Amino acid sequence: MREGRDNWASVRRVAGRRPSARCTHSHEAESDTAPAIFRPEAPAGSLRLELSTLCQLCGCAGVGRTGEKIVEARDLAHAYAPGRPVLRGVSLDVAPGEFVAVVGENGSGKTTLARHLNALVPLQAGVLTVAGIDAGDPARVWELRRACGMVFQSPENQFVSTLVGEDVAFGPLNFGAGEKDARLAASAALAAVGLAGFERRDVHALSGGQQQRMALAGVLASGPDVLVLDEATSMIDPQGRDDLVRAVARERAERGTTVLWITHDMELAARADRVVVMRAGEVVAAAAPEEVLANRPLLEGAGLEPPLAVRVWEGLERRGAVSGPAPVTVEGLVSALCE
Numbered sequence: 001m002r003e004g005r006d007n008w009a010s011v012r013r014v015a016g017r018r019p020s021a022r023c024t025h026s027h028e029a030e031s032d033t034a035p036a037i038f039r040p041e042a043p044a045g046s047l048r049l050e051l052s053t054l055c056q057l058c059g060c061a062g063v064g065r066t067g068e069k070i071v072e073a074r075d076l077a078h079a080y081a082p083g084r085p086v087l088r089g090v091s092l093d094v095a096p097g098e099f100v101a102v103v104g105e106n107g108s109g110k111t112t113l114a115r116h117l118n119a120l121v122p123l124q125a126g127v128l129t130v131a132g133i134d135a136g137d138p139a140r141v142w143e144l145r146r147a148c149g150m151v152f153q154s155p156e157n158q159f160v161s162t163l164v165g166e167d168v169a170f171g172p173l174n175f176g177a178g179e180k181d182a183r184l185a186a187s188a189a190l191a192a193v194g195l196a197g198f199e200r201r202d203v204h205a206l207s208g209g210q211q212q213r214m215a216l217a218g219v220l221a222s223g224p225d226v227l228v229l230d231e232a233t234s235m236i237d238p239q240g241r242d243d244l245v246r247a248v249a250r251e252r253a254e255r256g257t258t259v260l261w262i263t264h265d266m267e268l269a270a271r272a273d274r275v276v277v278m279r280a281g282e283v284v285a286a287a288a289p290e291e292v293l294a295n296r297p298l299l300e301g302a303g304l305e306p307p308l309a310v311r312v313w314e315g316l317e318r319r320g321a322v323s324g325p326a327p328v329t330v331e332g333l334v335s336a337l338c339e
């Protein structure tokens with residue numbers, strides 16, 4: 001039962017919306033200049049969030065204590081069929097609270113890497129630790145799945161009930177919470193994703209964007225330390241994407257949750273703390289968006305295209321109108337042009 005109580009402690013954290021226990025930043029310098037997470041002035045459909053900031057409670061933008069890692073992957077290799085490797089020696093460290101975007105062309109191994117993070121595929125070679133849990137230890141699979149929640153491209157594959165409230169409460173129940181507490185955690189998670197009061201709705205009567213946020217709530221209700229989103233916005237419209245991104249931003253701001261977001265959306269990747277580029281089962285770059293997303297040869301080698309701001313900047317540069325490092329976000333581009 002000890003495990004159940006530990007799990008429930010995590011559920012309570014969500015229901016009570018308490019600050020992250022991991023948030024150990026100094027609150028002095030920035031306490032009265034908390035970063036604006038939302039950008040309501042931006043037009044609907046554009047990304048209206050500033051995701052490069054972290055903890056709105058303390059106003060800091062650090063990514064955890066120096067050297068601390070919540071995900072530590074060393075030389076991961078994987079093959080679904082003998083002799084056909086899809087991961088080839090992937091090593092990746094992620095700091096607590098960090099927002100990492102993982103990009104790469106189709107078949108480069110992003111989903112396979114994500115599946116390793118909560119033991120959806122067995123560890124064949126290498127070492128992987130998530131929130132201090134050895135992903136290769138079969139006895140700790142459930143612990144790992146509570147610590148690392150995943151939201152996939154098609155939310156309907158994750159539904160376990162036709163009622164929104166029951167579906168979202170499934171995680172906490174599964175991890176040992178009582179009925180009432182699981183319902184409380186579900187309601188808190190639904191509110192956190194902007195679906196307060198949806199408990200009695202039919203899952204199938206929700207829009208795709210609402211279903212995706214409900215899937216996110218289903219994961220958040222268990223209070224994960226690491227949230228992995230695998231192309232979670234690719235099936236929804238720009239407004240739905242904004243809503244989902246906003247919900248993830250709020251979760252990071254309130255709990256310091258670490259986010260790994262697999263995406264083909266370079267505008268979203270531009271707002272990450274770090275961008276990881278995968279190609280043919282390898283990590284070929286892992287650096288700040290400014291370093292990765294303005295590097296056209298690197299991106300093209302990985303079957304990718306730079307974000308809009310970089311493409312506009314390149315066009316202006318060719319005409320001699322601008323020079324210097326390209327901004328990677330539209331906001332950065334506007335600032336650079338208006339200077």
Ligand SMILES: Nc1ncnc2c1ncn2[C@@H]1O[C@H](COP(=O)(O)OP(=O)(O)OP(=O)(O)O)[C@@H](O)[C@H]1O
Pocket residue numbers: 080081086104105106107108109110111112113
């Ligand atoms: N269950 C599976 N069985 C066999 N091969 C698989 C399986 N899942 C993925 N693969 C293969 O592994 C390789 C990597 O797939 P993966 O889904 O990890 O790539 P990805 O980067 O997520 O691609 P995408 O951008 O299309 O989602 C691909 O060649 C794919 O065909």
Ligand SMILES: [Mg+2]
Pocket residue numbers: 110111112230
């Ligand atoms: Mg994939």
